[in-house]
Amino acid sequence: MQKKLKKLIIKICNNKKLINKFTKIKYIKKYLWLFIKFFQKKIKKIKLKKHLYYTGTGGDKKNTFNISTISSILLSFNSIPIIKIGSKKRTSKCGSLDIFNFLYKNYTFKNLKEKIKFYKKNKLAIFSINDFIKDPILKCINNKRKKKNTIFNYVFPLLKISNTNIQIIGVNNILMHNKIAKILIKQKIKRGAIISSFDNMDELSIFNNNFITEVYYGKIIKYKINSKNINIYENKKYFKKIQINNIFDSIKIFKDILFKKNIFAFKTLILNMGFIIYFLRIKKNIIKSIILIKRYFFNKKVINFYKNVIKNIKI
Structure with missing residues (x-):
């Protein structure tokens, strides 16, 4: 079975018609679990x-700033x-690893052990799938991911x-x-959440409704988060205020968030961070979670750190 799947994956990478087939939801749903099992056997889990x-x-394809990455960094600063699994830019203008490597440029990681050591100290790690699977087939897949949104984006x-x-x-569909x-x-996930916005973002949006599917100890629960109901809504015409063209745009937005110069990016970030606080049941509802984020999560420790990181950069 493993050999057959490997042959199929190689065929997908080298056949235009086949790769187009595996961008369709029908085929993604049919083969997703099989592909996950194939790659899971190649991974050595970290303890x-x-x-x-x-x-x-x-x-x-929304070209937004790195919402989930910046949320992760700020949350880790607050214990x-x-x-996170991330990569350098492939399906976006700036990848998770691009941001992480830029902001933590004083750190160099020679191997997985050094990244784990960093995580234990800083409560944060952004790994690449390449850290866990050493197989030439990944290069083939990643080259295709630069051009199309395929089954591998889900795997x-x-x-x-x-x-x-x-x-x-975060899922865009x-x-x-x-x-x-x-x-x-x-996969034996006891507490899980799948998040999407009606803007087709794979994060939560202040410009539209958001759809959540939670996994709670084997049960599946669905609900919506309406940005209007929590007084965080903004008109879609301002969507461009959270879009970027390169890593420097993303860093500039991050700077503007810290000093509250870009209210649209600030609201987007606190909505996504607030959801995480709610999901972890630190607070009982999303509104209280957002209030907590506003009051305590943009603290002097965070601002001083990023002042030092970006002080010599003209953005």
Whole structure:
């Protein structure tokens, strides 16, 4: 079975008609669990527990700033341990690893052990799937991901790289929620959330409604978060205020968030961070979670750190 799947994956990478087939929801749903099992056998899990595993499918083509990455960094500064799977830019203008490497440029990681050591000290790690799977087939897949949103955008965020049972995954297609929820249960995730906006973002949006599917100890619960109901809504004409063209745009938006110069990016970030606080049941509802974020999470420790990082950069 493994050999047959490997042959199929190689065929997908080298055949234009086949790669187009595996961008369609019908075929993604049919083969997703098989592909996950194939790659899961190639992964050696790290022995880490009690952290939030925060992933996303990417490929929403919205060119927004790195919402989930910056949320993860700020939450880790406030003692919430987060592990993220990311990459350099492939399906976006700026990848998670681009931002992380820029902001933490004083750190160099020679191997996986050094990244784990950093995580234990800083409550944060952004791993690449390449850290866990050493197989030439990945190069083939990643080259295709630069051009198209395929089944592989769903496979890698759903692989278990650690022993945690808490995961949030951002998905840009609401039609995939049920399938992913069932896979999270198969992967023994006790607390999971699949998030999408009606803007087709794989994060929560202040410009539209948001759809959530939670996995709660084997049960699947669905609900919406309406940005108007929580007094955080903004008109869609301002969407361009959270869009970027390169890493420097993303860093500039981050700077503007810290000093509250870009209210649209600030609101987007506190909505996504607030949801995480609510999901972890630190607060009982999303409004109280957002209030907590506003009051305590943009503290002097965070601002001083990033002042030092970006002080010599003209942005």
